Amino acid sequence: xxxxxxxxxxxxxxxxxxxxxxxxxxxxxxxxxxxxxxxxxxxxxxxxxxxxxxxxxxxxxxxxxxxxxxxxxxxxxxxxxxxxxxxxxxxxxxxxxxxxxxxxxxxxxxxxxxxxxxxxxxxxxxxxxxxxxxxxxxxxxxxxxxxxx
Amino acid sequence: xxxxxxxxxxxxxxxxxxxxxxxxxxxxxxxxxxxxxxxxxxxxxxxxxxxxxxxxxxxxxxxxxxxxxxxxxxxxxxxxxxxxxxxxxxxxxxxxxxxxxxxxxxxxxxxxxxxxxxxxxxxxxxxxxxxxxxxxxxxxxxxxxxxxxxxxxxxxxxxxxxxxxxxxxxxxxxxxxxxxxxxxxxxxxxxxxxxxxxxxxxxxxxxxxxxxxxxxxxxxxxxxxxxxxxxxxxxxxxxxxxxxxxxxxxxxxxxxxxxxxxxxxxxxxxxxxxxxxxxxxxxxxxxxxxxxxxxxxxxxxxxxxxxxxxxxxxxxxxxxxxxxxxxxxxxxxxxxxxxxxxxxxxxxxxxxxxxxxxxxxxxxxxxxxxxxxxxxxxxxxxxxxxxxxxxxxxxxxxxxxxxxxxxxxxxxxxxxxxxxxxxxxxxxxxxxxxxxxxxxxxxxxxxxxxxxxxxxxxxxxxxxxxxxxxxxxxxxxxxxxxxxxxxxxxx
Amino acid sequence: xxxxxxxxxxxxxxxxxxxxxxxxxxxxxxxxxxxxxxxxxxxxxxxxxxxxxxxxxxxxxxxxxxxxxxxxxxxxxxxxxxxxxxxxxxxxxxxxxxxxxxxxxxxxxxxx
Numbered sequence: 001x002x003x004x005x006x007x008x009x010x011x012x013x014x015x016x017x018x019x020x021x022x023x024x025x026x027x028x029x030x031x032x033x034x035x036x037x038x039x040x041x042x043x044x045x046x047x048x049x050x051x052x053x054x055x056x057x058x059x060x061x062x063x064x065x066x067x068x069x070x071x072x073x074x075x076x077x078x079x080x081x082x083x084x085x086x087x088x089x090x091x092x093x094x095x096x097x098x099x100x101x102x103x104x105x106x107x108x109x110x111x112x113x114x115x116x117x118x119x120x121x122x123x124x125x126x127x128x129x130x131x132x133x134x135x136x137x138x139x140x141x142x143x144x145x146x147x148x149x
Numbered sequence: 150x151x152x153x154x155x156x157x158x159x160x161x162x163x164x165x166x167x168x169x170x171x172x173x174x175x176x177x178x179x180x181x182x183x184x185x186x187x188x189x190x191x192x193x194x195x196x197x198x199x200x201x202x203x204x205x206x207x208x209x210x211x212x213x214x215x216x217x218x219x220x221x222x223x224x225x226x227x228x229x230x231x232x233x234x235x236x237x238x239x240x241x242x243x244x245x246x247x248x249x250x251x252x253x254x255x256x257x258x259x260x261x262x263x264x265x266x267x268x269x270x271x272x273x274x275x276x277x278x279x280x281x282x283x284x285x286x287x288x289x290x291x292x293x294x295x296x297x298x299x300x301x302x303x304x305x306x307x308x309x310x311x312x313x314x315x316x317x318x319x320x321x322x323x324x325x326x327x328x329x330x331x332x333x334x335x336x337x338x339x340x341x342x343x344x345x346x347x348x349x350x351x352x353x354x355x356x357x358x359x360x361x362x363x364x365x366x367x368x369x370x371x372x373x374x375x376x377x378x379x380x381x382x383x384x385x386x387x388x389x390x391x392x393x394x395x396x397x398x399x400x401x402x403x404x405x406x407x408x409x410x411x412x413x414x415x416x417x418x419x420x421x422x423x424x425x426x427x428x429x430x431x432x433x434x435x436x437x438x439x440x441x442x443x444x445x446x447x448x449x450x451x452x453x454x455x456x457x458x459x460x461x462x463x464x465x466x467x468x469x470x471x472x473x474x475x476x477x478x479x480x481x482x483x484x485x486x487x488x489x490x491x492x493x494x495x496x497x498x499x500x501x502x503x504x505x506x507x508x509x510x511x512x513x514x515x516x517x518x519x520x521x522x523x524x525x526x527x528x529x530x531x532x533x534x535x536x537x538x539x540x541x542x543x544x545x546x547x548x549x550x551x552x553x554x555x556x557x558x559x560x561x562x563x564x565x566x567x568x569x570x571x572x573x574x575x576x577x578x579x580x581x582x583x584x585x586x587x588x589x590x591x592x593x594x595x596x597x598x599x600x601x602x603x604x605x606x607x608x609x610x611x612x613x614x615x616x617x618x619x620x621x622x623x624x625x626x627x628x629x630x631x632x633x634x635x636x637x638x639x640x
Numbered sequence: 641x642x643x644x645x646x647x648x649x650x651x652x653x654x655x656x657x658x659x660x661x662x663x664x665x666x667x668x669x670x671x672x673x674x675x676x677x678x679x680x681x682x683x684x685x686x687x688x689x690x691x692x693x694x695x696x697x698x699x700x701x702x703x704x705x706x707x708x709x710x711x712x713x714x715x716x717x718x719x720x721x722x723x724x725x726x727x728x729x730x731x732x733x734x735x736x737x738x739x740x741x742x743x744x745x746x747x748x749x750x751x752x
Contacts (some may be wrong), residue, residue, distance in 0.1 A: 037695065041719060077168040084161055090209070097153045098209045134726050141733060284720045291727055301737040304747050307664075307731045314671050314724050315658065321678040321717060322651070328710065329685040413700055 005059030016056040022050035025120040033116070040120040044127030051132045060140050069133075076129035079122050085120070086115060150217045151191055152206040155229060155272055155522060158184050159265035163258050170254035177254040179243055181261055185237045188264070192229035195221065201622050203636040205274065213638070214333045220274035220637055223622035228271045234603070235392050235484050236264050238596040242488055243385035247491075249495065250297055250383065258298075259549055263289035263389065267397050274637060276334045283320075283398055287313050287365070287570070290394060294382040305377035307477040312374045316364035323357030323413045326350065337637035340410040355417050358406055361493050367397015368458065369427040371493065372451050379447035380500075384491020387443060388484035391450045396476055400454070404461055409626075409633040418462050425458030426553055429560040442490045442500045445567060446483065452478045452560060457640060459543045459557065470624050471540035477607060478533040482525040486511035489519040492589050492597070493575070502571065506578035514594045516576045518601040523572055525604050527565035533608040540611075643684055651677035664732045664742045675721040679714045686710040692696060 006012065026046035033039030055063045078149065090099035100114035162184035166177045203222040207213070240260065247256050266286025273279050291313065295306035324334075330346045331339045351626075364371035375395075379387050407417055432452030439445040457479070459481065460472025492515045493508065494500055509516040527534035528539075538561055545554035610619050654677055657670025686707040696704040732742070739747050 014707070041715060074168070077164065078456065081161070081164045081168055084157065084164065088157065091153070097157070134730075138726075138730060138733065253711060277716070281716060281720070284723075288723060289726065295731065295734075300735075301749055303731055303734045304749065307728070307735060310724070310728055310731065311658065311667060311671065314721075314728075315655070315674070317720075318651075318654075318671075318674045318678045322681060324713075325678065325682045325685055325710075328682075328713075334709075506643075 005061065007057050011057050015053055019050050019053055021054065023047055026050065026124070026128070030120055031117070033120040040123030041108055044124040045118075045131060047124065047128035048131035048135075051128070052135055055132075055136060055139065060136070063136070064140070069136075072133060074128050076126055076133065079126045079129070083122050083126075085121065086118060090115070150204075150206050151195060152204065152221050152272060153208070154191060155188065155268040156265055158187055159261045159268065163261035163265060166254055166258045166261065170258075177257040178579055183242060184261060185233065185240050185264070188268075189230075189237055192226065192233045196209065196226040196230050199226070203633070205637050214338045217278050218274040218335060218337075218637065220337075220627055220633075221272060222626050222633070222636075224401075224405075224626045225271050227473070227477075227623045228397065229268065232264065232267055232271070232393055232397070232478055235389065235480055236260075238484065238488075238599055239385040239389050239535065241592050242388075242491070242596040243383070245592050246383065246385055246491055246495065256293070256296060257624075259293050260389075261291065262286070263394075267393065270397055271401065272587075274336050276327065276336055278369065279402065280317075280320060280324060281338075283365070283402070284317060286394065287317075287398065290386075290390060292377050293386045294390070296386070297381075297383055299381075299527075301377075302381045305381040306373075306379045308373045312364060312371070316361045316371075319357055319364075320361035320382065323354055323361060326357065326528045327354050330354070333479050335637075336405070336410055337634045340412075340631065340634040341638060351411070351414075352416075355407070355411065355414070359403070359417065359420060362399050362406075363401050363424065366395050366403065367428075367430060367451050368399070368424045368425075369451070369455070372428070372432075375451060376444050376447045379450065380441060380443040384487055384494065387490075388487040389445075389637045391487060392480040392484040395450065395454065396457070396480065400457055400461075401477065408461075408630050411466055412630050417502040421462030422550070422553060425455045425460075425462055426556045428452060428455030428458065429556055430455075433560050433563040433567070437563060437570070440492065440502050441504075442502055442571065443487070445502075445571065446486050446490060449564065449567070449598055450479075450483060452564065453483070453526070455560070456538065456541055456557065457552055460544065461500050463541075463544050463550070463553075465544055465548050466624060466628055467540060467544035467547060469627050470620060471537055471544050473623050473627075474533075474540060474610070474620060475537035478525070478537050479615060481604050481607065482502040482522045482532075482534065485518060485522040485597060485604065486526070488593065488597050488600070489515050489522065490592055495593075502574045505575045508576050512589055514597060515589065518597045519576060520572065521601045523568040527568050528561050529565075531605070531608060532602055533610075536608055536611045554587070644681070647684060648700055651679070653677075655710045662744050664735065664744060667744070668728045668732065671728070672721070673688055673726060675717070675724075682710045682714050682717070 026043045028043075029036075029046060030040060030043030033043065051063075051067070054066070058066075087098045091097050093099060098115070102114045102118075102147040162180050166180055177247035192294045199221070202224065203220065206219040206220065207219075208217045210216075243256070243260070247253075263286050266282050266284075269282030270279060270286065273282060291306055291310045294309060295302050327339065328334060330350050331342045333339060333342070360371075367375040379391050382390060403421075407413055411417070415462060429452050432448050432450075432455060436445050436452065439448060453475070457472050457475050460468050460475060462468070490500065492512060493505065496512055497505060497508070499505070521532070525534040528535045538557065542554045542557050545551070545557065609615060645741055651674055654670050654674030657673060661667055661670065669722040684732075686709070688704065690708050693707045694708040694711075696702070735747060736742055741747070
């Protein structure tokens with residue numbers, strides 16, 4: 001049994017390399033959400049799993065030192081506010097709530113199909129931050145003192 | 150078009166509160182009060198000016214049946230006014246109540262999500278959009294029931310959450326069967342294609358929806374979560390849950406689906422009548438023997454929901470009028486009773502009726518308003534409860550169902566008995582209750598006095614002149630059932 | 641016809657789990673199984689005979705596709721059930737801290 005928190009050395013070394021690849025894969029799924037299956041939600045879950053990989057391998061104290069939790073919470077709140085603002089801009093430009101005001105472009109390009117791409121990115125960030133923060137709050141819960149970090 | 154603002158304003162308030170609230174909750178309070186007051190102004194404006202026409206609004210400018218449509222007619226404006234009145238008083242009451250608990254910005258954010266979810270349920274015209282908004286509001290309710298941090302609240306919230314997810318899964322099965330039969334999700338188009346659906350599939354769909362939404366409305370076989378959840382929640386949240394959540398998530402959705410879309414088949418109306426009468430009797434019998442103040446009020450919620458089921462189940466003009474009017478009245482006086490319970494708990498620290506006594510001298514506002522609310526719920530003449538119960542009883546006799554009228558009268562007598570017990574033991578007995586020095590803030594008094602004044606004022610709505618403007622358009626929407634389909638599809 | 645019946649049996653397995661198990665975590669898992677059964681029924685209703693997946697990519701011939709709308713509904717439903725599971729697990733943690741047990745027959749302070 002090792003005395004330091006987290007898992008063994010092999011797991012830590014592999015995690016150090018693979019976390020960045022998983023985050024890159026998650027961004028690929030988010031950005032191609034209007035062309036291939038996946039989209040905002042699936043890509044967001046993959047990015048959250050990458051961060052959770054760090055939590056599992058290294059332990060919660062190291063993760064809280066390595067990542068700036070205040071920044072992640074601000075990301076989460078501001079991204080969901082940005083979603084509503086995109087909807088309100090759609091209402092102001094013409095037509096109804098969430099109206100498609102960006103040009104639709106040519107088929108099969110990355111920058112096509114209107115507001116779907118920015119909304120996918122917003123949802124991806126929001127889902128990733130929410131899942132990671134919820135599991136971090138559940139894992140960092142101190143039992144007998146009863147306070148939540 | 151002001152229809153989407155009913156969802157945008159509380160959602161924007163909820164998200165901005167998470168963004169800019171710091172350690173104290175001042176910004177949270179200011180933002181939420183601005184949001185709820187603007188909702189009240191908008192809903193009163195739409196109720197007074199546009200209440201005889203049906204307007205529809207297409208989200209993202211996609212036409213039906215491809216897109217999601219938001220519909221506003223007389224019934225929705227009525228419900229929106231009800232939601233905004235109760236949520237405004239609940240918010241004012243909870244400013245000083247929550248400061249005693251922990252005073253956090255998370256409470257206000259969840260509260261705004263609850264209001265946004267309920268507004269979304271009322272104004273939507275699409276079946277899956279309805280399901281999503283039901284889930285949003287009920288998640289906020291699960292979290293708010295467990296807000297105080299005591300052990301019983303977590304247990305009550307867990308029970309509520311398990312039963313709520315079972316009912317949500319049953320509703321999802323109903324949506325799946327509906328989609329396979331009608332191949333569309335817009336409510337009006339499902340109503341249009343109704344004659345071409347096999348009648349046994351219609352029974353399946355109706356049965357699944359009654360089971361799923363009936364559990365959220367605390368109809369009788371599915372009522373087991375309500376006493377725990379509504380008695381353990383903090384007092385303003387109990388008022389919101391028992392006053393508007395069970396009516397909107399259960400009663401409004403059932404009425405919209407069965408009256409406007411399914412054209413009210415007689416089989417389901419009989420089910421409403423049976424559920425209503427069982428709820429009335431069993432609820433009030435279980436309530437008389439309770440010694441816990443809030444648990445007694447929670448059992449009475451089940452019983453009064455039985456009256457509303459009975460009124461809608463009769464489906465004559467007078468019955469629907471009684472059901473709608475009793476919905477409004479019950480929201481007003483039940484919220485007032487829960488505020489009284491919260492005020493009593495703040496001052497004495499207990500909810501047990503045997504330990505209270507002689508509170509009339511200490512907290513006179515609470516005691517007088519609770520007398521008004523108890524008289525209203527028992528059906529004593531100048532208050533609004535008398536008129537709505539009388540209309541339901543007359544409607545039952547007119548429709549040749551005297552058994553249900555007799556059951557309603559028995560329920561009303563037992564309600565009077567249990568509230569006389571509350572008044573005698575809780576407020577006006579001779580023992581001295583031990584008080585712990587906290588006093589009732591002016592905000593709590595303001596909320597209670599507002600609702601008491603409204604209790605007396607809404608009994609004026611039954612005068613024929615005012616009734617033509619205020620309540621008859623609402624009854625017409627439910628009486629001419631399939632007119633809803635033509636108005637939405639024709640635009 | 642057989643597939644719909646099997647899906648319904650999965651739903652009944654979930655309800656059996658909620659009704660008879662005594663451990664809090666097993667109740668949460670049974671709610672998950674029930675949710676999967678409902679999602680499966682939605683996707684089964686979307687199948688059309690001799691059709692392919694509903695995605696158009698470059699250079700592919702257009703042919704008959706399965707119905708894509710219930711797939712979007714299932715995506716939303718999975719997100720909702722994820723939220724429910726997260727909230728139930730948080731409540732179970734708090735219950736363990738207050739009552740010191742996961743057994744549901746001992747968590748019974750509210751009566752009557």
